Amino acid sequence: MKITFILPAIGKKPGQKYIGTWKMEPLTIAQLKALTPEDIETELFDDRLELIGYDTDTDLVCITVETYTAKRSYRIAARFRERGIPVVMGGYHATLCPEEAIEYCDSVIIGNAEAVWHTMLHDVQHGQLRRFYQGGTAEYDIRPDKSLFTDKKYLPVSLVETGRGCIHRCEFCSISKFYCSRYYCREHRLILEDITDSPNKYFFLVDDNLVADRKNAMRLFEEITPLHIKWAGQGTLSMAKDEALLKAMKKSGCEVILIGFESLNKENLQQMNKSFNYALGERDELVQRVHDAGLGIYATFVFGYDNDDEGTVADALAFAKKHNFYTAAFNHLLPFPNTPLYDRLKAENRLIYDKWWLEDGYNYGELSFHPRRISASKLSQLCRDARKEFSSAKTVLSRGFASLGRTSPLMWGLFWAMNLRLGEEVDQKMHVPIGENLDELPK
Ligand code: B12
Ligand code: SF4
Structure with missing residues (x-):
């Protein structure tokens, strides 16, 4: 079995770069990867850094959805579902609006994934994926696995x-x-x-x-x-x-x-x-x-x-x-x-x-x-x-x-880099169309 994880981006203006200070490593994905048994193959497309491989050979697509990335997530899901690949969603937005999210995917994990991830994987493998899984809140006593981040250029x-x-x-x-x-x-x-x-x-x-x-x-x-x-x-x-x-x-x-x-x-x-x-x-x-x-x-x-x-x-x-x-x-x-x-x-x-x-x-x-x-x-x-x-x-x-x-002197050095960058990004961020222009090559 193979899982494709997707971290969707917010959007960008045509021909422009994605916002640099948003390119942090996605801990959410590392947490889901750590929960996944080793015999399951995994890959990650980070929409902020690279084009999504819509034709990838996969059995399950898992998308983490925030409110700003909901529109983009739903569009990505549609592309995979056209190919008959099931899509599972989770994260803040999917938890706050599960009834909306389920209109665009096959299953929604509500809350934190840890408590129900294995059940969900078992159900996928047996063709019994449920529409909703009620995750827990507190059980997160595992260490994230960041191996999918190798070769990705994060801050x-x-x-x-x-x-x-x-x-x-x-x-x-x-x-x-x-x-x-x-x-x-x-x-x-x-x-x-x-x-x-x-x-x-x-x-x-x-x-x-x-x-x-x-x-x-x-x-x-x-x-x-x-x-x-x-x-x-x-x-x-x-x-x-x-x-x-x-x-x-x-x-x-x-x-x-x-x-x-x-x-x-x-x-x-x-x-x-x-x-x-x-x-x-x-x-x-x-x-x-x-x-x-x-x-x-x-x-x-x-x-x-x-x-x-x-x-x-x-x-x-x-x-x-x-x-x-x-x-x-x-x-x-x-x-x-x-x-x-x-x-x-x-x-x-x-x-x-x-x-x-x-x-x-x-x-x-x-x-x-x-x-x-x-x-x-x-x-x-x-x-x-x-x-x-x-x-x-x-x-x-x-x-x-x-x-x-x-x-510290190091942090003082970082002050200049960070503040100059944030200053440059003010107008880059303003009026970015939500969900748009992400299927063009990232700069
Ligand atoms: C680190 C962080 C950032 C970083 C980078 C985030 C990243 N995506 O890489 C930076 C500083 C860049 C950032 C920026 C922003 N952020 Co922020 N960020 C966070 C923060 C503090 C931690 C995220 C994290 O790593 N959590 C740890 C992981 C393990 O937890 P988790 O994501 O909740 O995942 C668990 C569950 O949600 C669930 N789950 C999540 N995804 C999935 C997917 C599937 C398939 C399944 C089954 C389960 C599942 O299972 C996971 C394991 O239990 C959160 C608050 C928080 N405490 O979570 C805000 C938060 C996510 N950010 C938020 C916002 C609004 C923003 C900005 C829009 C702010 C702004 N105005 O500029 C930008 C947008 C950036 C972007 N999306 O590109 C909001 C989102 C609210 C919402 N309703 O969507 C949050 C919740 C903060 C808040 N106070 O409300 N952010
Ligand atoms: S509820 Fe907590 S995390 Fe949210 S804004 Fe208030 S103090 Fe911050």
Whole structure:
């Protein structure tokens, strides 16, 4: 038997390259490969890097589907199904919208694959593939197998899972829905093995909230320290209230931490259900503490909540410049399906498209709903302008010098490469047609 794994891409403009900073190794595929018995042959087509071999000789196609890649996934599936090859889908979007996904494939695994992967393979081999499999959430005590990545040109950073899910319930978040607001730690022995086996020096610790379980996080940081690695991860600003935690993070090699500030506005934070982190008056002080501990911040903001107007993006930009963040993302809000945000905007009759992810003419960087106090197109433009300004030569220089001494010399070197690249990509990403132009030779 042979399985063809496919990692679909979002889309690109005709004749252009795919977005460089999105080309990270797909840990999802390594996890599915590790679950697959050795006597089953496997191959991977990564749509971001190469053309899909639609005529490959295979018995089963497995596609990982995110909301942005749903349209592309469904088109790829159709090409294989025309040949009578069964297609199985899984991942965030397939889990959030299984009834939609099943219209385009033969079977959907809902949730994490680990618990049901072998059953599904057994059923395929016996011609009894079921339409739906209910996967588990917590069982992921295996090590990913990255052998399918040999010869694929990914960014030189290794992804290592440390935990799944998150305990919070932010209105817009797919993670909270997927994991029913629970957090699952991964066994440390496996994390350490993944790190020591990796050829890279830089790691992205895949965890939606690394500091969600303090005791577990402290122990993990202590265990990672002797490995002398450099890593980046994600956490909430509340970590800054805990000096011992910050120190342990730094000592273990943490260089940059992604923090979702989302909004500077109290009412917005309440509406998105993210006011649990800190009192607003202490925000600047907490940021300073993270910086004083020697950690760079990747700050993310989201715009389009009901109290956002033309001034809000400018305020966030000023805040990001004031603190000289290592990097920042100025995103517009996007209603992912089956989230409370989606349901609310639908009930309020504010969706521009019911299913933006399938809509012809919907492009990356555009809003798919009507914000209350600003037009959709104006907000999209303001987000683009903030990204451009934050990556302008003047701002990058000022941020670069502020980072000097805060992060290691290596990470400081990376600062320039990363920020210049992100700056170049601002307009490359804007208005990329979702699902389009991917069957032309990649550049
Ligand atoms: C690392 C990461 C990235 C990396 C690279 C991702 C990659 N595809 O290689 C970078 C930084 C580039 C990135 C970018 C973006 N990301 Co991202 N990313 C992640 C992150 C943190 C980890 C993904 C991962 O490796 N998980 C570990 C694997 C093992 O878990 P898994 O993917 O869930 O797989 C399991 C199950 O889902 C299931 N499964 C998954 N696929 C399949 C397929 C089959 C056939 C089966 C049976 C089962 C199955 O079984 C797997 C094993 O249990 C996730 C959040 C998260 N914690 O998962 C967000 C996440 C996937 N990203 C998200 C988004 C929105 C984006 C961006 C669009 C952000 C932006 N606006 O620019 C871009 C798009 C990039 C792209 N797709 O090309 C969203 C997707 C939401 C959604 N509804 O689709 C997530 C969930 C984050 C969030 N907060 O909501 N991302
Ligand atoms: S804290 Fe982050 S991962 Fe957790 S629910 Fe909120 S947005 Fe999602």
